[in-house]
Structures are given as structure tokens and as C-alpha cells.
Amino acid sequence: MERLENRMKRRLRVCVATCNRADYSKLAPIMFGLKAQPELFELEVVVLGSHLIDDYGNTFRMIEQDEFDIGSKLHTIVRGEDEAAMVESVGLALVKLPDVLQRLAPDVLVVHGDRFDALALATAAALMNIRILHLEGGEVSGTIDDSIRHAISKLAHYHAVCTRSAESHLIAMCEDHSRILLAGCPSYDKLLSAHQRDDYTDIIKTWLGDDVKEQDYIVALQHPVTTDIKNSIKIYELMLDALISFKKRTLILFPNIDAGSKEMVRVMRKKGIEQHPNFRAVKHVPFDQFFQLVAHAGCMVGNSSCGVREAGAFGTPVINLGTRQTGRETGENVLHVRDADTQNKIYHALELQFGKRYPCSKIYGDGNAVPRILKFLQSIDLSEPLQKKFCFPAVRENISQDIDHILETQSALAVDLGGTNLRVAIISMKGKVMRKYTQPNPKTYEERIELILTMCKQAIADAVHLNCRILGVGIGGGIIQHGELIHGSTFCAAELGHIMVSLEGPECSCGSHGCIEAFSSGLALQREAKRLHDEDLLLLDGMSVNNKEQVNAVHLINAARLGNRKAEGVLHTAGTALGVGIVNILHTVNPSLVILSGVLAQHYVTPVQQVISQRALSSTRDIKVVTSDLEEPALLGAASMVLDYATRRTY
DSSP: OHHHHHHHHSOEEEEEEEOSHHHHHHHHHHHHHHHTOTTTEEEEEEEEGGGGOGGGTOTHHHHHHTTOOEEEEEOOOOTTOSHHHHHHHHHHHHHHHHHHHHHHOOSEEEEETTOHHHHHHHHHHHHTTOEEEEESTTOOOSSHHHHHHHHHHHHOSEEEESSHHHHHHHHHTTOOGGGEEEOOOHHHHHHHHHTTOTTHHHHHHHHHOTTOOTTSEEEEEOOOOTTSHHHHHHHHHHHHHHHHHHTOEEEEEOOOSSTTHHHHHHHHHHTTGGGOTTEEEESOOOHHHHHHHHHTOSEEEESOHHHHTHHHHHTOOEEEESSTTTTSOOOTTEEEETTOOOHHHHHHHHHHHTTOOOOOOOTTOOSOHHHHHHHHHHTOOTTSOSSOOOOOOOOOTTOOOOHHHHHHHEEEEEEEEOSSEEEEEEEETTSOEEEEEEEEOOSSHHHHHHHHHHHHHHHHHHHHHTTOEEEEEEESOOOEETTEEOOOTTSOOOOGGGOBOOTTOOBOTTSOBSBHHHHHSHHHHHHHHHHHHHTTOSOOTTOOOOTTSOOOHHHHHHHHHTTOHHHHHHHHHHHHHHHHHHHHHHHHHOOSOEEEOSTTHHHHHHHHHHHHHHHSOTTTTTOOEEEOOSSSHHHHHHHHHHHHHHHOOOO
């Protein structure tokens, strides 16, 4: 309560740092929100980067026109527009920022996006123990911007993201979920409410001419890709050629200040774009007017994030060129031309997209981001430790390095879908059955799946108390080749129990007739035992069945052992059917050994060996049939697939 009272007594000092025209479009709505609540927030504004360069429109003036007091203007751009100049600009910003941040002493620094200027801001603030709120982290675009964006996220203490996927990415990056706000994009707060302004036709005429109509012009904005400058300049040239050939009025904005931008401007001027009657080349458009121009354009072309983000809110057709934005979430309005290697390809995309309208998309926001962000800022407890914590996956503390301990705790869940029972077991790396669960097999598919899930959940819960780390779940039954499980086209390979060995055999649980399972399974023998018992042909002298006891395969086996010819005939038929099925398997996969397992295995060895010697091809006739001495071989086999795969090392 005391901390809350202290928090209420003073305003939260928030510093918003803006580096360029693009990030200001996202930061301005937040700045207006902070300014509108002076009783809660004290706003400080720092301007740096391309805002202060004439070639890029001196865009700091629009911040002043919005009546924000700029606390500091930092000239941080080293001219050159190449990779070295970008690095030097980061260094220059790091030299100048400490004095400003020390003087302003903000409680929180708000940083946007993935620009190299923003990386300098986050680095300086983190080293000066200033809390950082990062906007639009967790997104994926496809260039060096990803690395910078994720680096800023790791430095930031709080995150306001635009999409559910971005939130998931940050959680996967071990960021604290409680410090991630799914807010939406702040620019959507303004554009969703303002894109139907009554004066949009006047805006179109101002920037493109009196004769230009709605949806009959193009907005073009292409930036360099710093990891592939040469190719991005080539794409830019091809885009200009396609736009010239397309003969539609086009508003083209100068590229940003990244390495390669100067060469792009040279290409534009070499082609005479600034003097071309169909083009209007500009360094900057106020973003409220720019959104109007995008909203009512016939098409937007280039690689700006605005194309894959804000344009979707209007349903404006977009052609995204190259790889700069291919990783972002988009609406159906975006047509990607990733390999934009010819003018004709871009021209054809223009033919497909120009003049179309798409459903409006709200992937990046619903218009309520700013209230959420302001509430999030209010919730920050400045008395909490500044050192951020990463939420790494749980690792057992003080785990022994003894190899026996490691092998013992690595385990798998094995599932055996028997005809009579469903069985689940926790199997250790050493092959020890740590715990086993058995339930009668339900009749319907839905009941079986539900029971399997219930049994697995119980086993996983028990594994914690048994000090077992479950590496995966394995289901018995399958064909292994070269150490890999054969799945089949519909993941139903190796239904060995349903190999047909007779055209007129008994009905199987699968609905067919004559399957191995219908002859040789425990259920099949139970069915035959019950038939003989009902006909008074099962029990011999000395045998009895309790009234409460269900007749099963054990009674059939005991009767055969005592000389019951009928019971012997059933077992012989079952063994023969299994043998015929195994012969088919031998001819298909040609194994080196046949191992039978289960309670019936010892009764089937002799008839199976006889069938193989009589019916198999000479190449497989001498194969040996043995029984397994392992405890629960089906469960162990299923577990071995998980344990082998999960601990396999590939070099």
C-alpha cells in the first residue's frame, strides 16, 4: 500500500524517442495520450536520426506542428548511406545519448521497432539503468531488421506487441509473459477512425494533381535491403521501369536513410522520375495525409512495412517486392513478388492488383492500442528490481552429473493398444518399467482415444513424483527401417494384425474377415473358448469355471494342454493363421529374425515355424522363430523409438 501511495503522489516520467517519420506515426498517438493526462504522466520528447536531415524532409517540424515540446535534438546521422555510416551513426548516438538521458532522468524510455537508431537508444538506456518499453517487438520481417528488433527486445524490460504471433515469439525468446502487453499497433487508433475523412479528395489533388481520381493512382515506397544492397537497387530500378510502362499517376516517396538509399536516389534521378509527368517524387508526407493517400490508392507497391500493415486496414491492394517484409503477417490484400527479377513480372503484378479492393484486415490492431499502453505504463512498479529476468525453460537445479542418474531420469510413455486391454507405461532409459497402467479396451474409437489421453495424463503426473523426465510418447506396433518408423501416406503403415490370411475367415473388429487378429489375438481365442464352453465342449475332467469368472484364452490353453482336441484345433488354426501372416511379412521386408511376444507366444512358436518351413520362399525358409524374454516387449519397443530419437546425436 505504501508503494502504491508513493506511486500515486508523483507522475511517471516517460521519455519518447523518435528517429524517423515511420516510427513517429506509431509513437505520436501514444504521445498525444500521455500529453492528455498531465496528472499521471510527465512527457519528455527526444528527436534524433533522419528527422533532422534536410534530404529526408526535416520531419522534426511535424512534431513541433503537433505542439510537442522537444526536449533534445540530437544530430546522430553520419552521412554516407553505406554500412560503415550506419555503424558510425550508432556510435555517434551512443556518445551523445548519455548526457541527454542523465539530464532527463526518465522512469521509462519508449522505443519503437527495429531501426539502428533505436538499437543505440535501447543500449544506452539499458546501461544507464533506465526501464525500456519496446513497441512492436517479436515480429518477423525477413532482413537484418529482425536481428536488431530482437536485440532491442532482449534489452527491453516491457513489451507492447501488435499480434498474437509476436507475443508468442517473445515468450519463445524467454521474455516474461507478465511484462508483455498485446496492445495492437498504435497507428491503427488513428487510421481506423480517420481514413474516411471528408477532405480526402482534396489531399489527393494536393499531392497528385486536380485530374487524379480516387483509386486511380499508385503509392510507391521502396527501401534498400542492407544485407543485399546490390539486388535491392536492381529491384528498385525494375520497379521504376514497370511503373513508367504502366502509365498511372504515381506518388513515390524517397527511401529511408539505410545503406544503399543514396544509390536508389541516383537511379530515380537518372530515369528522370522527378520531372516525369506521371510521377510526384516527395521526401515526406505528413502521416495523417499519407494514410489517406494509401487508403484511396488503386495500389501500393514497394517494400515498406506500411504496405503489409496499415494498408490492410483499408483493403488497399499491395505489391510487396523482394524479401524485406516476407516474414510479416499479412492480409489477403498483399501479393508478394519475392523474386522481382524482371520488369514484366512486376508489371503483371500491377495488372493483377491495380484497382481491386479487399476486405479490411485488423491483424495489427483494433483501434484501442493507446488506452491499453497507457494503462500498462501506469501498472509499472518502480520499486521492483530493475534487473530483468528471463523465463528460460525449467531445468532441474543441482542435477547430478552421474551417468546412471541421467539415464534413469530420461523416460518415455509407451502405449500398447491391445485387443483386450489398453496399456500405458513409464519406461526408463534402462528399459525399466517404472509404472504401468491397464484398462479394458472400450468398444468405440472415441472412447479409446479419451481413455488413452486420460491414462497418459495420469502417467505424466506420476512421472513428476517418480523423478522421470518424459521425452515423448511411443505407441507399440510398427515397422522400423534404418532406425526410422515407417509412417505411410496416411500414417497407418504396419497394420500387421489386419493382414488377411483367409477369404472366408471369422469377422474381425475392423469389419473385414480373415485377418490375423480375427484368428490369433487374445480376443479371438476368448471368442472361441466361449463358443466351446457354450456347446459344453471346452471343460474336461478336473477343469471348472466359476460362475463369476469370464471364460478366456487361458481356459482354452489349459484345455488343449489336457488333451481337448477341439481346443487343440483352435490353437493350431490360430498358429497357422499367424504363420501365414508372418510368411507374408517375410516376403515383404525380409527380416533376419522373428520374435514373438506376449502370453500366447510360446504356444505359437512351433506352428509358425512349421508354416514358414512349408510355405515360405527358400530365401526366408530358414529364418528362426523365438520368443521374447523381455518384460512387456510391446511397451519397451514403443518406448525405445522415443528414447532413441530424443537422445540421438547427429554429426
